[in-house]
Amino acid sequence: QVQLQESGPGLVKPSQTLSLTCTVSGGSISSGSYYWSWIRQPAGKGLEWIGRIYTSGSTNYNPSLKSRVTISVDTSKNQFSLKLSSVTAADTAVYYCARDSMISADAFDIWGQGTMVTVSS
Amino acid sequence: DIQMTQSPSSLSASVGDRVTITCRASQSISSYLNWYQQKPGKAPKLLIYAASSLQSGVPSRFSGSGSGTDFTLTISSLQPEDFATYYCQQSYSTPIFTFGPGTKVDIK
Numbered sequence: 001q002v003q004l005q006e007s008g009p010g011l012v013k014p015s016q017t018l019s020l021t022c023t024v025s026g027g028s029i030s031s032g033s034y035y036w037s038w039i040r041q042p043a044g045k046g047l048e049w050i051g052r053i054y055t056s057g058s059t060n061y062n063p064s065l066k067s068r069v070t071i072s073v074d075t076s077k078n079q080f081s082l083k084l085s086s087v088t089a090a091d092t093a094v095y096y097c098a099r100d101s102m103i104s105a106d107a108f109d110i111w112g113q114g115t116m117v118t119v120s121s
Numbered sequence: 122d123i124q125m126t127q128s129p130s131s132l133s134a135s136v137g138d139r140v141t142i143t144c145r146a147s148q149s150i151s152s153y154l155n156w157y158q159q160k161p162g163k164a165p166k167l168l169i170y171a172a173s174s175l176q177s178g179v180p181s182r183f184s185g186s187g188s189g190t191d192f193t194l195t196i197s198s199l200q201p202e203d204f205a206t207y208y209c210q211q212s213y214s215t216p217i218f219t220f221g222p223g224t225k226v227d228i229k
Contacts, residue, residue, distance in 0.1 A: 035216075046221070046222050046223050047165065047208060047210075047220040049217075049218040049219065049220070060216035062217065096164055104167075104170040104176075105152070105153055105154075105170045105171040105174075105212050106153070106212035106218065107170035107176075107210070108155075108157075108165070108167060109167045111164035111165060111166070113163075114164050
């Protein structure tokens with residue numbers, strides 16, 4: 001049973017870079033049928049897709065965040081990571097990592113539990 | 122960009138009720154529409170993919186229909202554990218994905 005787990009600082013200062021890692025267990029991140037995504041949700045609000053990465057390192061980003069986002073993968077550790085630069089209070093949210101299944105119409109079929117990140121000085 | 126809307130934004134229903142939630146896309150997305158359930162403090166859970174395919178392990182009281190711009194999620198007989206917020210998500214404009222604003226289902 002594949003599981004995802006987010007990790008990283010819960011508090012980031014404005015203008016700094018938010019860094020999170022998602023560890024995949026119970027399966028290989030190198031499985032060919034999946035992308036690996038980051039999604040966020042501000043408190044009381046809806047879901048926003050941030051971007052995704054394939055095992056090859058190929059990435060796609062939400063145009064609204066593209067200038068500030070970098071997603072990378074470390075297949076040896078079965079992990080992928082998110083960096084979001086120049087953060088402001090508007091980036092305060094619960095951040096989820098999720099598996100994007102190409103065989104299920106690009107649905108997000110497995111999610112991490114989420115990690116709360118607050119941007120504050 | 123493809124915009125997603127949902128109606129209603131919230132509804133109150135009783136256990137045993139038939140519940141229908143609508144999702145509309147700003148342009149045709151064929152059948153590239155997925156539905157999720159989210160309970161407070163929890164990650165979303167995939168219910169339906171490709172408009173009408175039931176995700177493994179999801180109870181059969183959940184069903185999805187539609188194509189083009191208009192889609193529905195139906196719960197045939199609402200159960201206590203179904204009180205949650207439901208989101209639709211389009212995957213037509215891959216690799217750019219957007220979610221609907223959500224529909225909260227609470228107890229009447």
